[in-house]
Amino acid sequence: MIEIYRADKYEMTVRRALEGVLSHFSIDINDVDLEMDFLDSSEMKDLNRESRGIDLVTDVLSFPSLEITLPFNYEDYLNDINPESEGVILGEIYICFEKAVQQAKEYNHSISREISFLAIHGALHLLGFDHQNDTDRDKMEREQEIIMDSIGCSRNMSDDEYQKTVEQYFSEEYKKEILHSSLGNNDQLKSEEYKKEILHSSLGNNDQLKSEEVKGEIRCGFVAVLGRPNAGKSTLINYLVGQKVAIVSWKPQTTRNKILGIRNDNDSQIIFVDTPGLHKPENELGKFMMRSVTAALNEVDIVLYLTNAEKDFNYYDQENVKRYIETGKKVVLVVNKIDRVDPPKVAAILSEISKIQGLSAVVPISAIKGKNVEPLITEIKVLLPITDRIFPEDIYTDRSMNFVISEIIREKALRLLDEEIPYGIAVSINKYEEREDGVINVDADIIVQKESHKGIVLGKGGSMIKKISTYARQDIELVAGSKVFLTLWVRVQKDWRERENILDKLGYNKTDYRGE
Structure with missing residues (x-):
């Protein structure tokens, strides 16, 4: 790209x-x-x-x-x-x-x-x-x-x-x-039937799983997006919502908060809850992330479980999916990143998934390319209750602009920085100010755990923090719809991931996992 x-x-x-x-x-x-x-x-x-x-x-x-x-x-x-x-x-x-x-x-x-x-x-x-x-x-x-x-x-x-x-x-x-000319005489690549075949094989012959057009009344409800780290959860939500809502990075466990991404159209309002990836917590931050997963399940109508087609649908995935089915939730299993693997591997994964009883739907997709996402949306709509809209139609997230900006900055830092600092980074917004001329001034701290990390974030002559700022500013301007002046600083806060009071100040609040 x-x-x-x-x-x-x-x-x-x-x-x-x-x-x-x-x-x-x-x-x-x-x-x-x-x-x-x-x-x-x-x-x-x-x-x-x-x-x-x-x-x-x-x-x-x-x-x-x-x-x-x-x-x-x-x-x-x-x-x-x-x-x-x-x-x-x-x-x-x-x-x-x-x-x-x-x-x-x-x-x-x-x-x-x-x-x-x-x-x-x-x-x-x-x-x-x-x-x-x-x-x-x-x-x-x-x-x-x-x-x-x-x-x-x-x-x-x-x-x-x-x-x-x-x-x-x-x-x-x-x-x-x-x-x-690039396709040449390869009829399989030219044929649209090939695409239909893959989607049809995922839905099987069970009429209950086949999607029907939802017309008339509004389908509205909450959908928890779950899965192992790097399954593509945040990428999918950002694609569905049409805005950068959830942080996207190639490093696992980059989503820390429940983030509501809201998709509105004429006949539905789908409220996506993006949660941290499932993993074993090793500190206070990790425990928060896992409590966030549990809280997400308690308030949703549908569980959307993503698995990565580049990796096998293993025992861990199977047990997680079965656990969600046992809670009585409607579970839609999404096989993501099908564009990165050969069709036979997709077929093998779908065959393994077909052994699981109780799934509401199975859909193979490529979130990054939008492939098969429309059938996924239709499946979700069919499973949602008929009710009034919960949020106004022009809202796409319940998070504040400060939160969205901090997530964008953290995403760019994770993307650009070395492997040794991946999860020891947080962002605190010191100032968000809209000027009379429409320009937005943002002043923020990038918080690291160790003094040695500060120099890495700054880079030689400030080159790294300049790049982080440039990339973050571009995305913030797209979300805010106006010119942005962004000033970044680096601050050392030792062991911030282990201290609950600091997690609270950074926005990882108890209300997010206690339902308060």
Whole structure:
């Protein structure tokens, strides 16, 4: 997945350049995750100073997340995958727009060409290319020239002329052509019947399990989303609700609070309770997380149990599902991440699940891609009671903006930081202030357990906390719908996970697991 920020009319130009790099090295765009942002001169100067110790404006900066070996093999990087996109995390690229415009004039070519060149240059750095010596420089420059030629961005093209070629590249007709040629003569891949077959096999022949269209009266109720860590619970809720509600990270046990994500449509209101993953608690925080699971079960109409198709449906999963069925709750079993495994493995998992008696429905899905999610929604609706809406239609979570912001910051920190700090991090919002001009000022502390962790969170010259802040700000602006100024600090609070009074201050309150 390629994420591009603040590119305005040049977004497709940048995307074409980055896709050109991936295509050149035979890398599937769905197998990688990279982000690119445009900065102004002041932002680029600050970033250059903080990351490289150079107090000057530069044209492009790249921050590789890992060392890539070409040719690229997805299986070599299974520990470096972003669960939101399920792509290998390559890193980030920053381009200074003002510098790009200036250089385009100096070289007497279009802004599109200059931006394309800088995007390609930055992407090559993410893939391990460099220009520290003449040999490496020559090699990198050769690759740049080949890729620039491949995307058709010639020196004598104007901005308008190149934009037209980019539009043609991304047109629906062209996409269909590429899709058709890539599928070749493989009838199974072309056939929609294959997709229907998998879904049908999951529902079996029991009429009670087959979904019916819900019309007329409102179906409304609570759905607990449960499962083992990293099953994709938060990703599913965020997809269903259409907003970033639950923290998403590739590290297990990243969801700590019950979070209500509310999906509204014309005939239903589904209130999702996102709980921590099932695990053995080892401290006060862990105990809180498990009490949160128990409390969630007491107040719901349906249990949605997620299992990861990349892992076997093991004894632990079976016992959990049986336990939920024994409580008398309606249980829907969801096999997630089916896009990451071969169909025979999905079939084997479904066969194992069919041995369990008492399930209300079984649905295989890919939460990250939205595959088979609509049938899942229909199954849920059928099982919900008919009643009035509990929340207004424009509400998507019962949590405060402070809570949502703190979760976004913590998500970005978990994504960027080393393995040794994964769960020793909390976030406290010191200030949330809406100014008269509509800008929101947020001041927050990232809390760590050890003094040694503080330096890791800050990074060399403040580079790491700058990246956390940049990524968090972008998501906060999407949720808040306005410009955000975010200031982050790092504070050491020893053994905060073991101290109940500190957990209370950070928002992990007894009311969340005692039903008070």
